[in-house]
Amino acid sequence: MITALAGGVGAARMLRGMIEVVPPTDITAIVNTGDDTVLHGLHISPDLDTVVYTLADAINLDTGWGLAGETWRVMESLGRLGGVTWFNLGDQDLATHCYRTQRLYEGATLGMVTGELARAWGVEVDVVPVTDDPLRTRLQLVDGPEVGFQEYFVKMRHDVAVSGVRFEGAEQARPGPGVLEAIVRAETIVVCPSNPVVSIGPLLAVPGVLEQLQNRRERIIGVSPIIAGAALKGPADRLLREMGFESSVVGVARWYASWMGTLVIDESDAPSAADVEAEGVRCVVVPTIMSSVARSAALSRTVLDAVG
Amino acid sequence: MITALAGGVGAARMLRGMIEVVPPTDITAIVNTGDDTVLHGLHISPDLDTVVYTLADAINLDTGWGLAGETWRVMESLGRLGGVTWFNLGDQDLATHCYRTQRLYEGATLGMVTGELARAWGVEVDVVPVTDDPLRTRLQLVDGPEVGFQEYFVKMRHDVAVSGVRFEGAEQARPGPGVLEAIVRAETIVVCPSNPVVSIGPLLAVPGVLEQLQNRRERIIGVSPIIAGAALKGPADRLLREMGFESSVVGVARWYASWMGTLVIDESDAPSAADVEAEGVRCVVVPTIMSSVARSAALSRTVLDAVG
Numbered sequence: 028m029i030t031a032l033a034g035g036v037g038a039a040r041m042l043r044g045m046i047e048v049v050p051p052t053d054i055t056a057i058v059n060t061g062d063d064t065v066l067h068g069l070h071i072s073p074d075l076d077t078v079v080y081t082l083a084d085a086i087n088l089d090t091g092w093g094l095a096g097e098t099w100r101v102m103e104s105l106g107r108l109g110g111v112t113w114f115n116l117g118d119q120d121l122a123t124h125c126y127r128t129q130r131l132y133e134g135a136t137l138g139m140v141t142g143e144l145a146r147a148w149g150v151e152v153d154v155v156p157v158t159d160d161p162l163r164t165r166l167q168l169v170d171g172p173e174v175g176f177q178e179y180f181v182k183m184r185h186d187v188a189v190s191g192v193r194f195e196g197a198e199q200a201r202p203g204p205g206v207l208e209a210i211v212r213a214e215t216i217v218v219c220p221s222n223p224v225v226s227i228g229p230l231l232a233v234p235g236v237l238e239q240l241q242n243r244r245e246r247i248i249g250v251s252p253i254i255a256g257a258a259l260k261g262p263a264d265r266l267l268r269e270m271g272f273e274s275s276v277v278g279v280a281r282w283y284a285s286w287m288g289t290l291v292i293d294e295s296d297a298p299s300a301a302d303v304e305a306e307g308v309r310c311v312v313v314p315t316i317m318s319s320v321a322r323s324a325a326l327s328r329t330v331l332d333a334v335g
Numbered sequence: 336m337i338t339a340l341a342g343g344v345g346a347a348r349m350l351r352g353m354i355e356v357v358p359p360t361d362i363t364a365i366v367n368t369g370d371d372t373v374l375h376g377l378h379i380s381p382d383l384d385t386v387v388y389t390l391a392d393a394i395n396l397d398t399g400w401g402l403a404g405e406t407w408r409v410m411e412s413l414g415r416l417g418g419v420t421w422f423n424l425g426d427q428d429l430a431t432h433c434y435r436t437q438r439l440y441e442g443a444t445l446g447m448v449t450g451e452l453a454r455a456w457g458v459e460v461d462v463v464p465v466t467d468d469p470l471r472t473r474l475q476l477v478d479g480p481e482v483g484f485q486e487y488f489v490k491m492r493h494d495v496a497v498s499g500v501r502f503e504g505a506e507q508a509r510p511g512p513g514v515l516e517a518i519v520r521a522e523t524i525v526v527c528p529s530n531p532v533v534s535i536g537p538l539l540a541v542p543g544v545l546e547q548l549q550n551r552r553e554r555i556i557g558v559s560p561i562i563a564g565a566a567l568k569g570p571a572d573r574l575l576r577e578m579g580f581e582s583s584v585v586g587v588a589r590w591y592a593s594w595m596g597t598l599v600i601d602e603s604d605a606p607s608a609a610d611v612e613a614e615g616v617r618c619v620v621v622p623t624i625m626s627s628v629a630r631s632a633a634l635s636r637t638v639l640d641a642v643g
Binding site: 065066067068069070098100101102103104105107108109110111118119121122123124125126128129132143144147 | 374375378409411417431436452
């Protein structure tokens, strides 16, 4: 049994490769919900949806988010009305949010709804929100107020300086059903190449998760989201620096060192392998850019073999 | 200045004709919100939308509700997910509900949002919800539970026996800004050919409205929604019977007699004119079927002349 800690796009690509090399029913993906937001009254869970859509081969491969063959009728009309359109929601994607919101209103948990959506899309990986309770990533801007994750990420295009990150609701949040068990029982725990600060960070903030991970350090292997000093996508590099870490595989190793036994870095970072190991983290060097399902599958095989 | 009491389709058609014969800025439409519902987390105000869409010439004339040239991408996807689809929401229409829900979340009142939507659609009639507070029409079924209006009207297609109707929230509801003033100041108050029980009924249930109407009895003129014993559309006929009234223009006159001075009935009901007057309500007989904007305009002219 394999457990993956997952954010959005990078994690989804990794998982899409992983189901080529192990049965999907052997995989539990514990997914970040700190990016969740309510807009237009709709409960939106971007990372959960990106993982499910990608595993269903329904993702828009050009953008990495949203659905292939999407249409934008609602947003076009909303724009004409002068509504809030900076968070772009496709018509098919909106159906997901309508479904989720109605089911939550009816009393279902986020985990139950996620399971229903995954089944509707034919996804056999067990996709589990890290918590069913409210968890919201908030970023303190250097030259401005504290803002929610989507305002930072989408509206401001993460092009602003951040002085602090916190996870609202984390102290009261309980791990979702099966989350701690998936960490305890997993043969291998894979930390996907997601943003260490705002994708994996929220998972660690849910009480109990970090403690269980620390108990499994030797079975935990991460893939660095930083390649040659930069993030392939998103603000992982600048957020690491803003949190006082190097934007490098060494910075990633230091960020994770207390509970991660092994870090996979890209071959372009091979010269830094010794520095990673100096952080007390075993280092594996392979190609990590997942430009195709085949490359993602190869990466998964390497990752699973490295610990297994 | 003219004030109209309005439900959905019938009222919207009447108002569409009225703006052909008086300046739209001279008209205030006080609209029923008892049909409002929250579905998928979205605040839906069917009567407000039908009035605005119709005045904007954007309504789907075939159905009488929803928008012309509508698409159904979200609902099609929601159906594939196994979501709630008995309340059909078009893509453009969903934008209206997204807009309204977001604005309400931001602290706007329903009246403010309605004004914004009306302006976005170029509608110059002052469209005003009867109250900004929650008001929900509930129907007690003879062979079943109490249900909300949309469940009765759409899901059950109003094909069930009703033993009682109540307006949840009415006692605490305050008339929307301008509502009582519009009744006090109007030269003529027109009661549109809407369902007396579930479209006009909720307006009367908001404290203060009925009292002000009673003060204006001689300036109030209604158009019967019952023609030759039946409603053109919807359950007005059966609900009147279920509430103990005749399904006829005489039943309508009796329903409204305490505060309505004049009732307009269709020429097909001419033989009942004397019986209407026996209820203490002046009777005007004209063609009332609004099969075109021109016919609706002619009806409006007759109605306004009859009192003016």
